[in-house]
Amino acid sequence: MSLPVPVRRSYAACVPAFAEHRDTPREFLERCLEDLSVFEPTVGAFVHLDIPAARDAADAATARWRDARPLSRIDGMPVGLKDLIETANMPTQCGSAVFEGACSGRDAASVMALRAAGAVILGKTVTTEFAARVARGTRNPWDPARTPGGSSSGSAAAVGCGMLPAALGTQVIGSLLRPASYCGAYAFKPTVGAINRGGSHDGLSQSAHGPISATLAEAWIVAREIADRAGGDPGSPGLLGPHAVPAARAPVRIGLLETAGWGAAEPAARAALDAVLEALATAGVTVLRRQYHAGLDRLEHLLERATPASLALVDYESVWPLNAYRARDPGKLSAFLRERLSGAERMTPADYRALLAAREAARGAHAVVAADVDALVTLSATGAAPVGIESTGDTAFNVPASWLGAPALSLPLLEAQGLPLGVQLVGAPHRDADLFSTAAWLEALLAV
Numbered sequence: 132m133s134l135p136v137p138v139r140r141s142y143a144a145c146v147p148a149f150a151e152h153r154d155t156p157r158e159f160l161e162r163c164l165e166d167l168s169v170f171e172p173t174v175g176a177f178v179h180l181d182i183p184a185a186r187d188a189a190d191a192a193t194a195r196w197r198d199a200r201p202l203s204r205i206d207g208m209p210v211g212l213k214d215l216i217e218t219a220n221m222p223t224q225c226g227s228a229v230f231e232g233a234c235s236g237r238d239a240a241s242v243m244a245l246r247a248a249g250a251v252i253l254g255k256t257v258t259t260e261f262a263a264r265v266a267r268g269t270r271n272p273w274d275p276a277r278t279p280g281g282s283s284s285g286s287a288a289a290v291g292c293g294m295l296p297a298a299l300g301t302q303v304i305g306s307l308l309r310p311a312s313y314c315g316a317y318a319f320k321p322t323v324g325a326i327n328r329g330g331s332h333d334g335l336s337q338s339a340h341g342p343i344s345a346t347l348a349e350a351w352i353v354a355r356e357i358a359d360r361a362g363g364d365p366g367s368p369g370l371l372g373p374h375a376v377p378a379a380r381a382p383v384r385i386g387l388l389e390t391a392g393w394g395a396a397e398p399a400a401r402a403a404l405d406a407v408l409e410a411l412a413t414a415g416v417t418v419l420r421r422q423y424h425a426g427l428d429r430l431e432h433l434l435e436r437a438t439p440a441s442l443a444l445v446d447y448e449s450v451w452p453l454n455a456y457r458a459r460d461p462g463k464l465s466a467f468l469r470e471r472l473s474g475a476e477r478m479t480p481a482d483y484r485a486l487l488a489a490r491e492a493a494r495g496a497h498a499v500v501a502a503d504v505d506a507l508v509t510l511s512a513t514g515a516a517p518v519g520i521e522s523t524g525d526t527a528f529n530v531p532a533s534w535l536g537a538p539a540l541s542l543p544l545l546e547a548q549g550l551p552l553g554v555q556l557v558g559a560p561h562r563d564a565d566l567f568s569t570a571a572w573l574e575a576l577l578a579v
Contacts, residue, residue, distance in 0.1 A: 137272045137292035139345035142208045149196040156192040156207025163209050166293040175269050176289040180254035188251040203356050206249030211256040211298035217330040226258040226267050228463040229456045239330030244360035256285030265465045277516040280310030281523030286343045287314040296345045297353045303338040305529025308541040312511035315543045315551030318343045319350040322560045323536040324367030335448045337533050348376045372564025379571035382505035386419040392527030397514030399547040426500045433493040437534040444486045446475035497535045501559035506569045511541040511553030538563040540570050544577045
């Protein structure tokens with residue numbers, strides 16, 4: 132299963148050539164398909180492909196660029212969709228036998244927005260069973276013996292090796308940030324509610340739609356083009372910030388967020404983050420640590436149980452529709468989900484209210500800290516992708532941003548064991564654009 136070294140493929144970098152008629156979206160798609168022919172037989176990132184329709188859409192985008200009337204900055208961009216997100220012309224199977232071959236006949240809000248912007252929907256990418264822990268066979272493009280992470284397994288793997296410049300995923304625990312870290316891609320988990328999740332099977336209270344992408348700029352562009360057309364979840368103001376990619380801006384203070392993952396982090400991963408902290412200090416940025424900042428220390432304490440609390444909250448919120456699927460055909464649910472469901476059914480409304488209260492306390496503590504820093508920095512994963520494709524890896528570093536409802540980015544700027552490792556930035560809710568400004572500055576700093 133020897134593969135070439137993966138290389139991400141940026142669409143945004145080719146836009147000037149499209150405008151000057153030196154390149155076309157159709158030619159770009161064909162380059163993606165070349166990478167797909169090399170990697171996909173081993174990696175298995177897709178559960179469904181529609182190459183003829185993609186070529187037709189790329190030809191239409193090529194004509195629009197030729198006539199100087201592109202629909203958007205992503206007109207002609209090949210994208211993939213996590214197989215939780217409904218598409219009118221493709222099945223949405225949620226990684227489960229329950230939905231095998233199922234097609235709702237409708238597009239999710241984010242898919243309608245992508246089509247309106249001219250994006251080319253290449254296919255549906257593999258997800259774990261109902262975005263939980265049971266993997267569905269996708270392999271890491273950097274080392275097929277390793278996991279790509281989950282649950283946005285296929286989206287991260289496809290972007291990480293150039294099959295796509297961007298793909299949508301979802302995160303309720305760590306399903307965008309961790310697979311992006313393992314596969315060497317960028318990931319953006321927006322503020323909860325910032326991207327409309329209508330028509331997607333990720334309706335849990337801390338779940339978020341977001342892009343995995345080849346570049347930092349593309350993460351913003353894709354999210355912005357969707358939000359401009361579909362808005363946010365009902366009751367949310369949606370993604371806030373400029374249409375243009377936020378400009379780099381040097382931070383004044385950054386807080387180190389150790390999280391419960393710090394003790395589990397591999398030595399190489401901790402050393403990589405230490406080098407980031409040293410670079411920040413050398414550049415004149417004040418790095419705040421919990422030992423010397425009471426607010427940060429309180430936040431860390433409140434986050435100590437974020438993982439078990441998040442899992443319990445997700446379990447309670449998932450009782451329906453999982454109990455309906457079990458009643459229909461229990462054999463189509465994995466043993467893991469059946470056991471999870473049985474445990475969740477023993478929870479009470481009082482248990483759930485206690486979880487919500489704990490989450491609100493953590494979010495309140497984060498608001499205090501966020502007022503004093505430009506961002507929080509931590510790792511995106513405990514180390515390089517683990518060997519074995521049955522597990523999706525340790526979520527400890529990813530839970531905090533989900534629990535806090537905060538925007539977060541994973542930047543593929545580090546490595547461990549010669550494999551990709553992401554550095555994670557966490558911002559304040561609804562200040563997603565500010566987080567991108569800090570990330571762009573940090574990317575430039577670490578590239579020197």
